Structure formats: C-alpha cells, structure tokens
Amino acid sequence: MTPEVLLDARGLGKAYPEGDRPLDRLKEILKGRRDHEAFWALQNVDLRVARGEAVGIIGRNGSGKSTLLQLLCGIAQPSTGTAAVKGRVAALLELGAGFNPEFTGRENAWLGAALLGLDDGEIARRFAAIEAFADIGPFMDQPLRQFSSGMQARLGFAVCVHVDADLLLVDEVLAVGDAAFQQKCMRAIREFRERGALLMASHDIAAVTSICDRVIWLDRGKVRAEGAPETICRQYELATSREVNSQQPGFRMGGRASAAAGVRRHHDRQAQPKTADLVQTAVEPSGASVLSARFYSEGAVLAVAEGGEDVELRICCEATRELTCAIVAFLLRDRLGQVLFGDDTRDVGSPTQIAAGARFTTTFRFDLPHLPTGEYVLEAAVSEALGLDIRLLQRIPDAAVLTVHSHHPSAGCVNLPPVSATLVPSSGGSHAPILIGSDIDA
Amino acid sequence: MATAVHRMRDNGPIAIFSSALRYRQLIWRLALREFEAQFRGSLLGRLWAALGPLLLLGLYTYVFGVVMEARWPGTETSGTLHVALLYFVGMVLFGFFVECLSRAPNLLLENVAYIKKVVFPLDVLAWVALVAATLRLFFSAAILMVFYVAIEGLPPVSALALPVVAAPLALLSLGCVWFLSALGVYLRDTRQAMIVITPAIMFMSPVFYPMAVVPEPVRTILYANPLSFAIESARRALFEGHWPSLPGLAIYTLLACFLAWLGRFWFISVRGGFADVV
Numbered sequence: 001m002t003p004e005v006l007l008d009a010r011g012l013g014k015a016y017p018e019g020d021r022p023l024d025r026l027k028e029i030l031k032g033r034r035d036h037e038a039f040w041a042l043q044n045v046d047l048r049v050a051r052g053e054a055v056g057i058i059g060r061n062g063s064g065k066s067t068l069l070q071l072l073c074g075i076a077q078p079s080t081g082t083a084a085v086k087g088r089v090a091a092l093l094e095l096g097a098g099f100n101p102e103f104t105g106r107e108n109a110w111l112g113a114a115l116l117g118l119d120d121g122e123i124a125r126r127f128a129a130i131e132a133f134a135d136i137g138p139f140m141d142q143p144l145r146q147f148s149s150g151m152q153a154r155l156g157f158a159v160c161v162h163v164d165a166d167l168l169l170v171d172e173v174l175a176v177g178d179a180a181f182q183q184k185c186m187r188a189i190r191e192f193r194e195r196g197a198l199l200m201a202s203h204d205i206a207a208v209t210s211i212c213d214r215v216i217w218l219d220r221g222k223v224r225a226e227g228a229p230e231t232i233c234r235q236y237e238l239a240t241s242r243e244v245n246s247q248q249p250g251f252r253m254g255g256r257a258s259a260a261a262g263v264r265r266h267h268d269r270q271a272q273p274k275t276a277d278l279v280q281t282a283v284e285p286s287g288a289s290v291l292s293a294r295f296y297s298e299g300a301v302l303a304v305a306e307g308g309e310d311v312e313l314r315i316c317c318e319a320t321r322e323l324t325c326a327i328v329a330f331l332l333r334d335r336l337g338q339v340l341f342g343d344d345t346r347d348v349g350s351p352t353q354i355a356a357g358a359r360f361t362t363t364f365r366f367d368l369p370h371l372p373t374g375e376y377v378l379e380a381a382v383s384e385a386l387g388l389d390i391r392l393l394q395r396i397p398d399a400a401v402l403t404v405h406s407h408h409p410s411a412g413c414v415n416l417p418p419v420s421a422t423l424v425p426s427s428g429g430s431h432a433p434i435l436i437g438s439d440i441d442a
Numbered sequence: 443m444a445t446a447v448h449r450m451r452d453n454g455p456i457a458i459f460s461s462a463l464r465y466r467q468l469i470w471r472l473a474l475r476e477f478e479a480q481f482r483g484s485l486l487g488r489l490w491a492a493l494g495p496l497l498l499l500g501l502y503t504y505v506f507g508v509v510m511e512a513r514w515p516g517t518e519t520s521g522t523l524h525v526a527l528l529y530f531v532g533m534v535l536f537g538f539f540v541e542c543l544s545r546a547p548n549l550l551l552e553n554v555a556y557i558k559k560v561v562f563p564l565d566v567l568a569w570v571a572l573v574a575a576t577l578r579l580f581f582s583a584a585i586l587m588v589f590y591v592a593i594e595g596l597p598p599v600s601a602l603a604l605p606v607v608a609a610p611l612a613l614l615s616l617g618c619v620w621f622l623s624a625l626g627v628y629l630r631d632t633r634q635a636m637i638v639i640t641p642a643i644m645f646m647s648p649v650f651y652p653m654a655v656v657p658e659p660v661r662t663i664l665y666a667n668p669l670s671f672a673i674e675s676a677r678r679a680l681f682e683g684h685w686p687s688l689p690g691l692a693i694y695t696l697l698a699c700f701l702a703w704l705g706r707f708w709f710i711s712v713r714g715g716f717a718d719v720v
Contacts, residue, residue: 016718022627022628022629022630022715022719023628023629025628025715025718025719026628026629026712026715028715029711029712029714029715030712070558070717073561074561075557075558075559075560075561075717076717076718077714077715077717089561091560091561093559093560099555099556099559099560100553100555100556101555102479103475107475110471111468111471111472112560114467114468114471115468115560115561115562115563119467120467
C-alpha cells in the first residue's frame with residue numbers, strides 16, 4: 001500500500017517584480033502577465049511528500065527556503081507551477097505564533113487553532129495540552145509582544161502539534177528555544193511523523209540529518225540536489241566551506257589522527273605577552289600584510305576536518321619594508337568568538353629578518369585538537385619585535401574558516417578523542433564488565 | 443480537501459456569506475475583541491461606547507441648533523431637542539458608514555501578520571470591521587431610542603423598519619470595505635483620499651437637512667450617495683410614521699448586494715499580491 005501523498009508540487013516558481021512599488025504588482029495582476037525582468041526567488045521546484053515522511057530543506061540564506069514554504073502553505077501565490085495539498089496544513093513560519101502582538105498568548109493560541117479549522121469545542125478540549133506543552137506559565141495571559149522569541153516559538157509549536165494537522169511545515173523556528181525545548185520539539189516531531197508528514201527548512205544540519213528521511217538542497221532558487229540526508233548534507237557542507245575558503249582545486253576531508261611531528265619546546269612564557277595579546281595591540285599602518293592562511297593535511301588543502309588530524313597551518317605574508325624580527329601569530333575561535341587556541345613564532349630559532357618586498361610563509365604543524373562539529377574562524381596576525389616592544393603590523397580576524405565534522409558528540413567547547421569506558425558493578429555477582437565505548441574501531 | 447486559501451476562490455454571490463458562515467466564531471471573537479480594544483486601558487472603559495455618540499450629539503446640537511440657530515430646514519419644526527434627534531438619526535447611520543470607510547484602507551496594512559505569517563481567510567477581516575462597526579451602531583441606536591422615548595414619546599410602528607433600512611447599508615459598506623482595503627494595499631494614497639472624502643460625504647448626505655429642501659438636479663445626484671436613501675427612510679419611519687417605499691427598498695437592497703459582490707470580487711482577484719507588497 002503506497003502511502004498517501006499529502007503534498008504534490010510541480011514546477012513551482014516565484015518571481016518578484018523588479019519595480020518595488022506596490023502599484024506595479026497590482027498592474028501585474030490586472031494585466032495577467034509579467035512586464036519587467038523579475039527576480040526569480042524560486043524556479044521549477046518539484047516536490048512530493050507522503051504521509052509518514054519527513055523532508056528537510058537546506059540551503060544558504062536567500063536560497064528560497066522560506067519562499068518555498070510560503071508557497072506551499074498558501075501565503076504567497078506561485079508565479080508558475082502548482083501545489084496541491086491534502087488535509088490540514090499547520091505552518092510555523094518565522095517566529096511561532098506571532099499572529100497578533102496585542103493579543104495574549106491564550107488568544108493567539110486560540111486564533112491559531114481556529115484558523116486551522118478547529119471549532120470552539122475542539123479547541124477547548126485541547127487547550128490544556130497546548131498550555132502544558134508550551135509551558136510558558138503566566139505569560140499565557142500576557143500580550144504576545146512581551147514574549148521572548150523562545151516563548152513565541154514554544155507557543156506556536158504547541159498549537160501546531162495539537163491540531164491534528166496532516167502536514168507540518170517548519171521554517172527555522174527551532175533555532176530559538178533552550179535545549180530542553182528543542183528536545184521536546186524533536187520528540188513531538190518524531191511522534192508527528194507517525195501520523196502526518198513534515199517539511200522542515202533549517203540551517204541546523206544536525207537536526208535535519210537526525211529527523212529527515214530525505215533532504216533537498218536549494219541553491220539560488222533551484223533544487224541543486226536531493227537524496228539521503230548524510231550524502232546531501234555532506235555535499236552542502238563541502239560546497240559552503242569551499243566557497244568560504246577561496247577556490248582551491250582538490251582539497252581533503254579530515255581523517256584519522258596521527259602523531260605530531262617536530263614538537264617545539266616552549267620556554268617559560270610567563271613574563272611575556274600571551275599570543276592573544278599579540279593579536280590585539282595597536283596597529284601600525286605599514287610594515288607587512290597577511291596574504292593568506294590555509295590549513296593543509298597530507299599535502300592538500302583541508303576544508304572539513306574531523307579532529308585529531310595532523311595539520312599544517314600555512315600563513316603567507318609579505319613585507320612592505322625591511323623587518324628585523326617578524327612574528328606571525330594565529331588564534332582559532334569558535335562561532336561565539338571564544339578563543340580556543342593559538343600560537344606564534346616567538347620562540348622559533350630560524351631567522352626572522354625579512355627583506356623589503358619579500359614574501360614569507362610560516363608553517364605551524366600540530367595535531368588538530370578534537371573539536372565539536374561546527375565552524376571555526378582563524379585569525380592571523382603579523383607583528384614586529386623591536387627589542388622588548390612588539391608592534392602589530394596587520395591582523396586579519398577571519399583569515400580562514402575551518403569546518404569540523406566530528407562523529408563524536410561533544411558536551412562542551414572541546415571534544416574528546418574516541419572514548420572507552422567500562423561500567424562494572426562494584427558489589428557481589430559474577431557479572432562480566434560491561435564495556436561502553438564509542439568509535440572503538442578507530 | 444483544499445485549505446482555506448483555495449476555498450476563497452469562490453466568486454459567486456453566495457460566497458459573500460459562505461465564508462462568513464464558516465468563520466462565524468472567528469469573526470465574532472475578533473470583532474468583540476476589537477470593540478473592546480477601543481476602550482481597553484481607558485479610564486471610562488465601555489462607557490465611551492455610549493458617551494462618544496452622546497457627546498458628539500450634544501456638540502452638534504449646540505453648534506447647529508443653538509449657536510447657528512438652525513432649524514430643521516423647510517419646515518417650521520423647532521425645539522432644539524427635536525432637531526437634535528433629527529440630526530442624531532442621520533449621524534448614527536453616517537457614523538456607521540464612515541467608520542467602515544475610513545478603517546478600510548489600512549485594514550490589511552494593520553494586520554500584516556495575517557497576510558504573511560499565517561494562512562488566514564483575509565476576506566473575513568472586512569466582516570470583522572463590519573461587525574465591530576455594527577456593535578457601535580447598536581449602542582448608538584439604543585441611545586437614540588432612549589432619547590426618542592424621552593422627548594417624543596413612544597415611537598410609531600414604522601420604527602420597526604429601521605433594521606430593514608440599515609441592513610442593505612451594512613451590506614453595501616461591506617462591499618466598500620473589501621474594495622478599499624484591497625486597493626489600500628497597493629495604493630497607499632487611498633487612506634489620504636478617504637480623509638478628504640469623508641467630510642464631503644457628510645455634507646452630501648441628508649444628515650443636517652431633509653432631501654426635500656435640496657433643489658432638483660442636485661437632489662438626484664445626492665441620491666447616488668448610498669447613505670441618502672437610508673437616512674431619509676429611517677427618519678421618515680421614525681418621525682413621520684411612513685414605512686419605507688417598497689420599490690425603493692428593493693432597488694436599494696439589490697444595489698447593495700451587487701456592490702458587495704463587486705467589492706469582494708475585486709478583493710479576491712487582487713489578493714494574490716498582498717504577501718508580495720506588504
């Protein structure tokens with residue numbers, strides 16, 4: 001028995017007229033055709049979703065994800081193509097239940113449910129469940145404009161999952177909300193999948209991978225790829241990090257850890273400024289500039305790492321005048337700007353005197369620490385030491401981006417290499433020890 | 443089974459009422475809330491619903507009746523209170539019509555969330571505005587009747603015709619609201635135009651004078667104003683004991699239905715672009 005198709009979209013497209021006066025849009029409708037060159041937010045999208053399926057939509061900002069969802073739930077009219085929807089569609093677009101900021105949470109929830117076709121009696125019966133799920137306490141009776149974004153999302157989501165919807169459309173809304181709420185949402189979504197269909201647009205690759213059966217990658221309004229979540233997400237991440245890291249043919253995905261080579265000894269550093277300070281002191285306008293910074297692993301540019309690889313960080317600089325003692329430094333920051341680690345060339349024995357106009361490359365070789373999945377930004381700086389005084393010549397806060405795709409979930413800022421743990425009952429019994437480990441085959 | 447949006451494409455005359463019927467609970471709740479919201483937070487609260495028309499009536503009566511010593515034109519009718527009542531009938535109906543008309547251009551612009559964030563049967567918003575205005579009308583009419591009884595005594599039987607006269611006016615206003623609210627989304631000037639047109643309508647309706655005193659060619663022109671028939675008939679029913687002319691009422695009702703349908707047709711036709719321009 002083939003599952004029931006709840007959503008059937010063919011050739012969907014949406015164009016916005018170039019003239020941005022509302023009157024132009026009216027003329028367009030009245031004339032029934034497009035006069036001017038339009039901007040196509042979405043072109044020729046086909047999509048079929050059956051009951052029980054969860055489909056994810058990923059793409060950069062501006063790729064048309066929100067437009068697609070708006071078309072599918074009927075908020076915007078398609079310029080081309082058709083979309084047929086069966087059953088009740090509950091949509092959570094932008095921020096949750098933001099229907100009317102003046103209404104209270106309770107009224108908005110009622111309104112949302114009523115708009116989805118429930119009558120007063122049905123809503124009254126479910127209201128307790130909605131309230132419990134949203135769990136916003138006294139805010140239920142406060143105007144919506146006093147809600148935080150997390151609360152709005154909770155309320156909107158609570159309504160959506162309690163209205164017996166057949167198709168649930170979710171757009172980016174799960175990014176807000178604390179971890180507890182996100183957990184609740186994930187559980188609710190999983191339950192929802194059993195009776196309905198889900199369409200989810202998100203930047204959260206991890207969420208999409210864990211919930212969806214199928215993923216569609218939208219790029220500049222067109223479907224670029226469609227398939228299993230792992231494959232498509234990986235392709236997507238490769239493509240985005242390639243764009244950010246400037247074009248390099250042939251790059252390498254991260255792999256196994258290997259022993260670090262050539263360890264430098266650090267002398268006692270306490271009296272000297274820390275690397276982070278080197279990178280933040282005042283700037284002198286001329287002297288040298290940082291040309292590029294790239295991570296390499298096993299000879300090729302490293303775009304996506306796993307943690308633990310033997311990497312080389314090559315920072316290429318150019319001196320505009322003669323430098324007596326050049327120092328190159330770097331810092332790696334997470335997406336919140338927290339500095340994770342860094343180093344500089346102060347203890348290097350090799351000559352640091354550079355002629356004017358010459359280029360010089362600094363190579364740092366180290367084992368990349370195990371980091372959680374995410375994007376990290378490299379900051380590179382070049383300075384000059386004059387006696388005890390160090391002057392910053394140039395600092396590039398985002399010289400490179402490194403994407404880490406770790407297989408081991410992390411509970412904090414750093415991650416662990418593969419962990420092996422044993423749990424042994426300590427009193428009585430002849431039970432064999434229970435071995436718990438992850439990536440044991442690594 | 444289509445969603446709300448697809449269903450709204452029904453264009454027939456019945457559709458005017460079918461969507462209202464389907465969403466009647468929603469309309470009632472929204473209208474009630476809106477009616478209350480006008481007074482929420484004010485000191486006198488709901489009293490304003492009664493006080494508003496009263497104060498206005500008092501003001502007009504004083505200015506026109508006492509200061510300008512106007513009489514009911516064309517007759518010897520005098521007595522400030524009696525003239526005030528005559529004004530009041532016109533003002534109640536006029537107020538209703540103009541409230542709808544001046545809210546209409548911004549109706550959708552004020553509810554952007556309903557256009558862009560949620561699948562909402564937008565044609566229902568016109569009903570909400572109408573119902574809210576009707577609630578106000580009831581209040582004013584109740585005050586009118588209280589004063590009538592106090593000043594003139596018991597009203598004639600023909601006063602029962604009042605709702606019959608007001609109903610087509612309401613339907614007509616609905617059509618205007620649909621038309622203007624849709625237009626107002628694309629042409630922001632609509633609001634400005636309404637600000638200018640509203641006082642013009644006031645003087646072009648028989649609020650402060652009976653149609654009888656208006657010289658001929660102008661009188662026919664004034665009947666083009668949908669308020670004219672309603673106000674004249676209401677006044678005659680209330681003060682002269684005349685039931686409204688049946689043919690006149692029939693034409694009026696038909697016209698009102700037609701205009702309502704036309705307004706809705708316009709609304710549905712251009713609805714597709716709302717989300718793009720708002």
